[in-house]
Amino acid sequence: MVQNKHILLWCSPGFGLVDMWLPIIRKLKKKGGVKIDFIFPEPSSLRLEEKNSDLFNLAEQFSDNTIYRGYSGRWFIAETLVDAKAGIKFSKFDEKIMRLSSRLTRGVVSKYFFLRLIGRYISIILKYIITTKENFSHYAFYDFSSSNNIDAILCDITVEEKHVNKELRNEFKNVQKFSVFHGLSATWVEPYFNCEKTVSKRSNVTVYSVSNLETDGYKKCFGILDKNIVHAGIPRHDNDWIKFIFNQVNRTEEEVFDSFVFIIGRPASPYNAAKRKKAALKDIHNKICIENKLKLIVKTHPKESLDGVDGKIYEDALGLENYGKTWVYSNTHPFVLGSKAIFAVSFYSGVSIDMLAFNKPTIEYLNLEGLESYDNESSLRNKRGAPVFQFRYADLVLGASSTAEFNKHVDSLLNQYNETISPLFLNYNKYFETFSSSSSMVANDIFKKI
Secondary structure (H helix, E strand, O other), X not given: OOOOEEEEEEOOOOHHHHHHHHHHHHHHHHOOOEEEEEEEOOHHHHHHXXXXXXXXXXXXXXXXXXEEEOOOOOEEEEOOHHHHHHOOOOOHHHHHHHXXXXXXXXXXXXXXXXXXXXXXXXXXXHHHHHHHHHHHHOOEEOOHHHHHHOOEEEEOHHHOOOHHHHHHHHHOOOXXXXXXXXXXXXXXXXXXXXXXXXXXXXXXXXXXXXXXXXXXXXXXXXXXXXXXXXXOOOHHHOHHHHHHHHHHOOOOHHHHOOOEEEEEOOOOEOOEOHHHHHHHHHHHHHHHHHHOOOEEEEEOOOOOOOOOHHHHHHHHHXXXXXXXXXXXXXXXXXXXXXXXXXXXXXXXXXXXXXXXXXXXXXXXXXXXXXXXXXXXXXXXXXXXXXXXXXXXXXXOOEEEOOHHHHHHHHHHHHHOHHHHHHHHHHHHHHHOOOOOOHHHHHHHHHHHHO
């Protein structure tokens, strides 16, 4: 069939958004006559996602062309995601130099003019080196004049104002947009969905919400018209999409261990500093592996560098000598790991909501107490007054801020599983109404409007 509809998937902020849109894109493709190109404004999105991960390989099946921005700031186009990833010319040495430049120009020492000036020169030199490497690679440049025939943009409208999206925001300001939030979230409790000032109305954006509780935030904070907010549930929790994933993905690590706990990775950060993350992982290993003789499978976050700080944390906390015995890494899709795990442990992740679709709970092990940026008068707080993030506030996870709390939750899950998970599952059903085929509903609506 002749392709007569041209759609772009605006992949910001990266593969998290791709993951949300894929079940819908699959349904759009089945209709025929649709070409869907993926466009990545942030080079790190392609660079950090492992090309042998299940998500990357799933995305490869549904992208026609991949448009991406290199670290030089120029735009390129490739026929496949693999080729686009190969086109990102940025070495580990380049990364170290970029971090040095960033510290000098925006860090604590930036108050010294001379150091700030050195940082700027380093940045200019690095850009020249990257530009030269890209020139020798002979990848095809992308001309935005060829995007005049775009029929629709698939995106997350809540991140449109990010600086990295400025160029695309201007290029596609008059193109009809369809929006899905870039991950599973209790957005209605977050500040960006509870803004004080109402923004201007936008008539060319349709939003597909996962919860009715998001409606007011989309209207007030993002200017979406009430008639353009379609409550669609969670497309990636459709039974046919889950079945498709299970038929597609590689199954390796989860078959090594008969009985395991799934660790949902997250890079060390200001709210989970390396010292705290390492201590939490030691607690997890002691309780799960040593005391209860169970195993761990770690699904790392794309921003976790296994040959950097995060890899060292895992090796020190879980024991490099124990790799393959009590724990392993995995690139397998979270749905496969989660469905086979006893339960999951996260350091704050929307994947915890995915786990509830499989009737599996998540313990969120994260202590924000004493961290000025996260323990203040505007912080969300649990029933005992401790600062928490959205999933604990909405009671979608079992929250642990200490060794004792973590151990208590593990004991409850191992001894009273159904009683422990029941409140979480009730909240999942209360917040997120499920549909028999959410992805078809969204795809049909988009196809009708373009």
